Amino acid sequence: MLKDIEKLLRQDKMPHIWCPGCGNGIVMKAMLEAINSTGIDTKKTVVVSGIGCSSRATGYMNFDTLHTTHGRALAFATGVKLAKPELNVFVVTGDGDGSAIGGNHLIHAARRNIDINVVMFNNNIYGMTGGQYSPLTPHGKFATTAPYGNFDRAFNICDLVKGAGATFIGRGTVFHTKVLTEMIKGAIENKGFSFVEAVSICPISYGRRNKMGTAPQMMEWLKENSVPVKAASKLPPEKVAGKILVGELYKEEAPEFTQKYDELIARFQKGAE
Amino acid sequence: MAKIVINQKWCKACGICYGLCPKGVLDKDDTGKVVVKNPDACIMCRICEEHCPDYCIKIGG
Ligand SMILES: Cc1ncc(C[n+]2csc(CCOP(=O)(O)OP(=O)(O)O)c2C)c(N)n1
Ligand code: SF4
Ligand code: SF4
Ligand code: SF4
Ligand SMILES: [Mg+2]
Numbered sequence: 586m587l588k589d590i591e592k593l594l595r596q597d598k599m600p601h602i603w604c605p606g607c608g609n610g611i612v613m614k615a616m617l618e619a620i621n622s623t624g625i626d627t628k629k630t631v632v633v634s635g636i637g638c639s640s641r642a643t644g645y646m647n648f649d650t651l652h653t654t655h656g657r658a659l660a661f662a663t664g665v666k667l668a669k670p671e672l673n674v675f676v677v678t679g680d681g682d683g684s685a686i687g688g689n690h691l692i693h694a695a696r697r698n699i700d701i702n703v704v705m706f707n708n709n710i711y712g713m714t715g716g717q718y719s720p721l722t723p724h725g726k727f728a729t730t731a732p733y734g735n736f737d738r739a740f741n742i743c744d745l746v747k748g749a750g751a752t753f754i755g756r757g758t759v760f761h762t763k764v765l766t767e768m769i770k771g772a773i774e775n776k777g778f779s780f781v782e783a784v785s786i787c788p789i790s791y792g793r794r795n796k797m798g799t800a801p802q803m804m805e806w807l808k809e810n811s812v813p814v815k816a817a818s819k820l821p822p823e824k825v826a827g828k829i830l831v832g833e834l835y836k837e838e839a840p841e842f843t844q845k846y847d848e849l850i851a852r853f854q855k856g857a858e
Numbered sequence: 859m860a861k862i863v864i865n866q867k868w869c870k871a872c873g874i875c876y877g878l879c880p881k882g883v884l885d886k887d888d889t890g891k892v893v894v895k896n897p898d899a900c901i902m903c904r905i906c907e908e909h910c911p912d913y914c915i916k917i918g919g
Contacts, residue, residue, distance in 0.1 A: 605870035788872075
């Protein structure tokens with residue numbers, strides 16, 4: 586509830602900079618709800634972001650925060666986590682920040698299974714710079730750099746991080762706020778690399794160009810075009826094709842990077858005695 | 859009657875809250891910002907609170 590998370594907002598920085606109807610505020614709220622309800626120590630919580638509208642979230646969240654350079658949030662976050670493994674480390678990234686310029690950091694952080702919780706704000710576009718297509722812009726959709734429709738196919742970013750080695754993967758949307766919060770809670774509870782795709786809306790740089798209507802209409806679109814992953818397995822394929830699957834997508838146990846690193850240090854310290 | 863607390867100062871008139879409210883409790887003023895029109899109909903579902911991107915609505919105080 587809003588009254589429980591207000592303390593986690595930098596009130597003096599509000600109202601935030603995001604456009605009317607932008608989904609970023611809803612994703613940030615889900616993060617705050619998840620952090621609040623898991624009861625993790627907010628004094629030992631660090632949020633790191635890259636560059637983009639979504640990455641501005643670190644300016645409003647009342648933790649130790651780092652607003653870094655485009656695509657590099659995971660590199661900074663890896664440094665923070667390795668220096669102080671007891672910290673709860675989050676990364677806020679956009680679909681452009683995290684899957685284009687920062688895509689290599691993403692797959693390798695997943696491969697290491699380092700205990701970082703990534704929340705990717707996916708609005709399917711480079712919002713901040715006015716609407717260039719990203720690797721998550723669906724095929725055929727319009728962007729300033731795709732005036733005849735996007736030629737490329739989009740990544741399924743959750744499948745990509747699964748292939749790379751992530752140990753918790755979930756997806757929610759800014760319409761499915763409860764699922765989104767649950768997925769971020771799942772990420773916090775997983776001791777390893779966790780990835781949550783937060784499907785968001787950008788009515789200004791994406792919605793307008795793709796004639797998706799007002800912010801509430803884009804919300805309706807998310808509602809109509811999403812299927813809970815558990816229900817999807819029981820539905821005929823034609824009812825699932827092209828839909829956004831929401832819920833927990835993957836979970837596994839695997840050795841965590843900083844823990845392995847500490848074990849290595851302990852082994853050599855013992856040898857030196 | 860549900861207590862609905864609105865922070866109109868932060869409201870950006872996006873229309874999400876009154877677009878999603880299932881009971882027609884919320885409406886817009888002539889600038890598009892949220893107003894409470896019919897508080898008695900509120901069922902405290904919190905759909906508005908959860909989906910307002912601008913942290914403007916608190917249900918139940
Ligand atoms: C090295 C570098 N290249 C390019 C840019 C320009 N730039 C700023 S934000 C951005 C894309 C952001 O897209 P996304 O991560 O999806 O964030 P959104 O604004 O959509 O939330 C780009 C290309 C930059 N700031 N730095
Ligand atoms: S351009 Fe899009 S993503 Fe950026 S603040 Fe505006 S609505 Fe949000
Ligand atoms: S709590 Fe539900 S019924 Fe009440 S104003 Fe909000 S959306 Fe409408
Ligand atoms: S959802 Fe929030 S910002 Fe949008 S109209 Fe309602 S109160 Fe205003
Ligand atoms: Mg984006």
